Amino acid sequence: MSVKNTHPDYDNSLPDILMARDFYLGERVVKRKETTYLKPTVAQVLDGMGKGDKGRASYEKYIEGARFPDLFNQAVENTLGVMHGEDPVIQVPTKMEPILQKITRQGETVYGLLRRINEEQLIPGRLGLLLDVDENTDLPYISLFNAESVTNWDEGILESGTVANLKMVVLYEPQTILDSELQWTTKEMFRVCILSGNESGKSVYQTGVFEDTFDSAQLKPVQLIGKSLEKIPFVFINTKDSLTKPDLPPFIGLVNEVLGIYRSEANYRYHLYMQSQDTLVRIGHMRTIENENETVRTGAGAVLDVSIGGDAKFIGVNSQGLTEERLALENDYKRAEEKALKLLDKKSSESGEALITRKNSQTASITQIAKTSCAALETILKMMAEWMSLNPDEVIVTPFTEFGDVSITAKDVIDMMTAKTMGAPISQETIHERMREGGLTDKTIDEEITAIAGEDDVPMRTGTDGDR
Numbered sequence: 390m391s392v393k394n395t396h397p398d399y400d401n402s403l404p405d406i407l408m409a410r411d412f413y414l415g416e417r418v419v420k421r422k423e424t425t426y427l428k429p430t431v432a433q434v435l436d437g438m439g440k441g442d443k444g445r446a447s448y449e450k451y452i453e454g455a456r457f458p459d460l461f462n463q464a465v466e467n468t469l470g471v472m473h474g475e476d477p478v479i480q481v482p483t484k485m486e487p488i489l490q491k492i493t494r495q496g497e498t499v500y501g502l503l504r505r506i507n508e509e510q511l512i513p514g515r516l517g518l519l520l521d522v523d524e525n526t527d528l529p530y531i532s533l534f535n536a537e538s539v540t541n542w543d544e545g546i547l548e549s550g551t552v553a554n555l556k557m558v559v560l561y562e563p564q565t566i567l568d569s570e571l572q573w574t575t576k577e578m579f580r581v582c583i584l585s586g587n588e589s590g591k592s593v594y595q596t597g598v599f600e601d602t603f604d605s606a607q608l609k610p611v612q613l614i615g616k617s618l619e620k621i622p623f624v625f626i627n628t629k630d631s632l633t634k635p636d637l638p639p640f641i642g643l644v645n646e647v648l649g650i651y652r653s654e655a656n657y658r659y660h661l662y663m664q665s666q667d668t669l670v671r672i673g674h675m676r677t678i679e680n681e682n683e684t685v686r687t688g689a690g691a692v693l694d695v696s697i698g699g700d701a702k703f704i705g706v707n708s709q710g711l712t713e714e715r716l717a718l719e720n721d722y723k724r725a726e727e728k729a730l731k732l733l734d735k736k737s738s739e740s741g742e743a744l745i746t747r748k749n750s751q752t753a754s755i756t757q758i759a760k761t762s763c764a765a766l767e768t769i770l771k772m773m774a775e776w777m778s779l780n781p782d783e784v785i786v787t788p789f790t791e792f793g794d795v796s797i798t799a800k801d802v803i804d805m806m807t808a809k810t811m812g813a814p815i816s817q818e819t820i821h822e823r824m825r826e827g828g829l830t831d832k833t834i835d836e837e838i839t840a841i842a843g844e845d846d847v848p849m850r851t852g853t854d855g856d857r
Contacts, residue, residue: 390603392559392579396541402635406513406536409638412647413465413512416457419651426648427452427655454662455655458722461647464640464729465511471792472507472755476500477763478787481770482779492531494523499766502531506762509535510628514638518769519560519582520622520776522613529613529773534560536635539625540579544633554592555621555633557583562598576600582621583608594618613776622772626765628758639754646725653721657714664711672700756790763788797827 411418411426419426429438429448436444479499481489489499497505509516515536522529541559560580567573579599584592585608594617595608610617627636638644669685672695695701763786771781805813805820821834830837 391601392541392581392599392603393601394541394559398634399540402515402637403537405638405641405644406515406635408648409461409513409641409644410537412461412644415459415462419457420452420455423448423452427455427652430659450662451655451659454658455651456658457651457654458647458725460725460729461640461643464643465508467729468511468755469504469507472759472789473504474792475789477503477759477789478785479766479770480783480785482774482777482783484777484779485770485774485784488528488530488773494530494532502533503762503766505533506626506766507758509533510626510758510762511639513537514628514636514641515539516626517558517560518624518626518765520769520772522611527614529776531769531773534562537561542633554584555623557581558621558623581608582623584619584621592619594621614778616776616778618772618776620772622769622776624765624769626762629761631761631765631768639758640728643725643728646721646728650718650721650725653714653718657711657718660711660714668704670702670704671695672702755792756788759788759790797823797829799829801827802829 408426411422429444430451433444433448433451436442436447438444438448477500479489491497492499492502506516506518513536517534517539519532519534520529521532538561539558540561541557542555543557545554545556558581560582562578562580564576564578565573566576577600580596581599581603582594582596585595585605586592593610595610597604597608599607625631625633627634628639629636671685767784767786770784770786774781774784802820802824805815805823809815809817809820818834821830821837824830825832832840
């Protein structure tokens with residue numbers, strides 16, 4: 390049995406996952422994939438796509454001139470910025486608190502790990518977390534596996550249709566080794582995590598790393614302070630749930646729009662190039678044995694000889710369709726920007742009600758992702774607490790979900806103070822808290838009061854025009 394076998398759901402979701410990953414990484418990665426995302430034209434195929442063929446040279450020019458927009462990358466980064474305006478509240482048993490400061494082997498804090506979780510949720514829409522033990526320190530840590538690395542699993546469906554404990558999961562875990570000649574080599578390896586019965590008949594979590602063929606004799610139980618687990622400490626994370634079946638990437642509509650723009654950009658730029666490259670026609674010129682090796686040049690300093698009664702002209706591609714191509718591209722960009730939720734910044738072009746509706750739609754989606762990630766993180770931290778013989782009920786992860794527009798201006802503050810003087814039931818503390826949320830101050834209300842009291846001893850500073 391080969392550990393390289395994959396789950397059918399993995400095979401079905403992989404094309405979308407890889408495309409989302411490539412598009413997030415940007416133009417260089419996409420263009421390196423060449424025909425995966427941009428097919429050659431019919432003429433290029435007829436001219437040959439082999440090395441040194443005219444068709445290949447033309448295709449390289451074709452792909453070089455194409456523009457690949459980074460709309461997807463911007464959408465992900467903007468969304469991450471909104472989601473991490475504040476950290477979630479994470480409560481754990483006291484003995485686990487130091488682990489949160491270095492919860493991965495890379496030394497990330499739990500908040501850094503959560504940001505990576507959200508990033509994977511937004512790009513391919515899928516990832517997994519594995520709880521493991523450092524053999525040197527005997528301390529637990531969490532490893533993140535991206536969607537491409539969770540290749541096979543068995544969720545153990547019961548007859549009633551409910552999902553039992555995970556029975557098996559296979560994780561792609563390549564090993565990069567530096568040899569004696571300072572050369573890096575990558576070796577494909579797969580970690581198999583499985584529940585296997587022990588001598589007492591209980592199911593115990595065991596794991597092993599294999600290159601190809603699975604051998605159950607090489608499986609070893611993983612223990613923390615001499616304690617084994619009776620379930621696989623692995624959590625799937627999608628955008629909406631933690632089930633084994635992958636979700637579609639949340640921005641798959643935007644990814645498809647960007648793919649269409651990339652192809653249209655290639656055609657448009659290629660047609661522009663072709664229109665600027667007119668073909669020289671020499672009327673009356675006949676090719677003979679004497680002139681078959683003649684090199685024809687145009688431009689300053691060049692000379693063209695034509696026969697008596699002959700002529701020389703340039704003919705080019707009709708530009709009638711270029712305007713339509715440009716308009717189509719503009720519409721494509723507009724649709725893509727809408728899907729990237731960029732129109733939220735164009736407040737002047739939409740009514741307030743339309744903006745509120747659009748923002749609520751965005752916030753609902755982000756809230757769902759944030760709640761799913763925090764629920765999964767809570768699950769894996771509860772497993773850690775249980776493994777450390779601590780109380781898992783003390784683990785609580787509360788997500789930050791206040792993603793609305795909290796920007797505030799000085800005029801807003803004046804309006805609130807005016808409303809207060811007119812009898813509105815609002816306190817100074819509430820107004821100050823609103824100012825903090827809007828970024829007008831980073832001080833607490835007590836710090837502001839202290840600072841204001843100290844201003845009595847500070848002389849007024851005036852500019853040349855008399856302003857303070």
